[in-house]
Amino acid sequence: MTDVVTAVVWLAGSGFALLAAVGVLRMPDVFTRMQASTKASTLGLGCLLIGTAIQLGDFPAFIRAASIGAFVLLTTPVSGLVIARASYFAGVALWKGTVLDERQAVVESDRATPDAG
Amino acid sequence: MLPLVSQITLTTLGVALLIALIRLIKGPTLPDRIVAMDLLGMLVVGLIVVLAGWSGVRATLDAAIVIALVGFLGTVAYATYLERGAPR
Numbered sequence: 001m002t003d004v005v006t007a008v009v010w011l012a013g014s015g016f017a018l019l020a021a022v023g024v025l026r027m028p029d030v031f032t033r034m035q036a037s038t039k040a041s042t043l044g045l046g047c048l049l050i051g052t053a054i055q056l057g058d059f060p061a062f063i064r065a066a067s068i069g070a071f072v073l074l075t076t077p078v079s080g081l082v083i084a085r086a087s088y089f090a091g092v093a094l095w096k097g098t099v100l101d102e103r104q105a106v107v108e109s110d111r112a113t114p115d116a117g
Numbered sequence: 118m119l120p121l122v123s124q125i126t127l128t129t130l131g132v133a134l135l136i137a138l139i140r141l142i143k144g145p146t147l148p149d150r151i152v153a154m155d156l157l158g159m160l161v162v163g164l165i166v167v168l169a170g171w172s173g174v175r176a177t178l179d180a181a182i183v184i185a186l187v188g189f190l191g192t193v194a195y196a197t198y199l200e201r202g203a204p205r
Contacts, residue, residue: 061175
């Protein structure tokens, strides 16, 4: 029973990791690539950690797996935000099919009404 | 059953590592390479976690914790370097 649950969760986790890598290779833009990388790698690593914790099945292994999971869940959004911010302000070109750039809209409205602030 | 599943999982993670490595080599700008490097760190952590679960050696999970920490700090350091005006 333990082996079956571990097998299912490990296969799901490695599938998510492979999807993240394919997304990073195939997406057209830094920002879309980062979206694929952060979401799917968090989910894949979470699945792999659950499988390992079930397979080892004792308290120290569970605590270590939970601490890795908590750390990754805390730091992945932060690193995604930092990369996105840095690459936007460094002037990396957005994909030509992008429909909304809210920061650019704010800059243009400031330029249209210079007395506002 | 578990050795077979472990081998399939490790092979899939290795293929994912190779695909991320292609993006790391190709990546037209520096942020692309930073994203690929971040993903490589996550995939290595997953590889070590699966190896720990397969072999039953608990001490390998500590190495996974350390790699996750160093990968996060490296990503933040690269982004700070980019924001201070690195050559792209």
